[in-house]
Amino acid sequence: MSDDLSLQHSVLGTFLLPIAQALRLRGLDPLETMAEVGIDPAKIANPDWRVPQPMFTALMAHCVAVTEDEAFGLLAAEQVQPQTLHGLGFAWLASDTVYDGLKRLARFSKLVNTAAVMRLAEEGDLVLLDLGTVPLTGGYHFASRDYAIGMVSRMCSLALGDFLAPVKVELERPPPEEPERWESMLASRVSFSCERTCMGWYRSDILEPLVTGDPALARANDEQTQAYLDSFLMHSTARDVVDKIVEHLPDGPPSQQQIAEALHVSNRTLQRKLKEEGTSFMDLLQDTRLQMARKYLQHPNRSVVETAYLLGFSEPSTFSRAFKRWTGMAPADFRDSPTRD
Template sequence: MLNPETSLASLWLIVLRLVELHGIDPQAFSQEVGVPAATLRDVHARLPSRLADVAFAKAAALIPDPAFALRAGECWHPSNLGTMGYAWLSSRTLHTGLKRLERFGCILGNRSTYRCVNTPGSLRFVLEHGRGDTPIGHSIADYTLSLLLGMCRTNYGGKLNAAALFLRRPEPADPQPWPKLFGCNVRFGALEDSLLLDRDTVDAPLPSANVPLANTFDRILSEQLAHAFDDDIVSRCKAHLLRELTSGVPSAQETGTALGMSQRTLQRKLHELGLTYQSLCDEARHELARRYLDDTNKSVTEVTFLLGFSEQSAFTRAFRRWSGMSPTTYRHNPAA
């Protein structure tokens, strides 16, 4: 089981490039914060999240510019985000990429959470960094949202702007760096840190999309989620189901055995979370159905049998129950 609050060590390479842009020796900075150089070369290594608080406090003390963290979007490389970075690049739309980040973001760092909220004509991406309304929290919000903007511009194009930006930080003496970077109105002193993106923008097909590759990365991320958070019974159970569903729906007893527990223990643990084994099977089946339908090389008939349905009509009924639309409607408008 992971330390309750850790993050990928490779993410620190972004932080070190950021301070270097502001004239700080990254090697000396890393040593002073307590980040071992060898750890940054280990793709599986994780570091305590508290070190990020130390780093941002130190950077804020050394850099006179209050907007210093807004340059994070210039500093990232897909490899810094591990598998997530490459899954992001292969996403069909920004919407699917942001939903991927919502689900698997805890692999990057389990102190922060991300949430996609559908609003009329737009999508709101909400960040909860776990630092509250504090100076360190304000810097981390700047860092994370500017990094996200940079990621979106990598996939969509450099001219992409946000529709609106909401920040918990009080309005600074010079507020111009924020609207200049994000290309939109900024509301300081907001109740949350969030970024609003236009619906047509987030649902537009991306030139970098590679759905089969994205699906492969999703499987890897599911496994990483289940392995890293071994006390997360839902993630472990879903990872097993996603592996096995193409061969038929495994029974609760089979899944319990695969997870090293009895069927009764599995069902009890799920019941304590307000879940049932059947609801988890439906959720996993729905997720796998969406992955397959995103791949236009697979016909709906092929998807039907890959998911273990004997007839397309049965699959259509199940998909309508899960999503409120037919498989064909989803394929033509996945964000509906």
């Protein structure tokens, strides 16, 4: 794996379509504007094309300059449609709740940007989406992060069918000349020069059932999104770790040291590489067991007891408690549920 991952990162090419519409609203020719930063207009018509991250950042900086609009990133985000996010956008609309849509975004964040590390967390009555810290690379422009924040707000409102304002927004960017525009466009209190970039909603507001919820459609688009991700994601240490975890699980949950030895690296090197990829060994171990549990339980002839032992649990009761903690359902109930996801 390359030590300079920034050279390999990319952004969905369809993200250029809302930017093009925003440029038109400002009276500019989008194809000419994009060509000025080296983007081939012919590639925009390819829905599977991905923009190298440095080129996307250069485009956002150029758009701010030529429009003389410091809030251009938010303006572009207001033009986002579900298809901008490929299958993820349609899966988001078909989610049971806005919260489920946000979970899908965090799960498939690398579809949007391979450098993205998004996390959901709860703080009291709030659910926070943490977009991580901005890249410490030359040429980065905060309009890219404005676009991301605005896109999330836009998709939440599209899913609900009504405007859904975040309770708070924290941005790493320095205060703009007109900070009130950010608060107006996001309909939220916005703090600048923060240590992180995140936005939060009241948990009760985003747990309301959506009338457009369709579990079967959401799962189908999840599968399409995962297939797309698998087609382009770079080789990763995390993927190697998951492969080794799967091999070891029938003998019991492996330790990080065991996996490091299997990959012929030191424990410290493995921990460092996983941290660079925005994950940890324990996160991968738990997620792998959960995903395999779901897969095994989809087979009606496989018992909960057999599934428990295949996943390295010493007792079925221990597995049942863990599965209920992960999903809120007992394994047997999940297996028998017609809407299991």
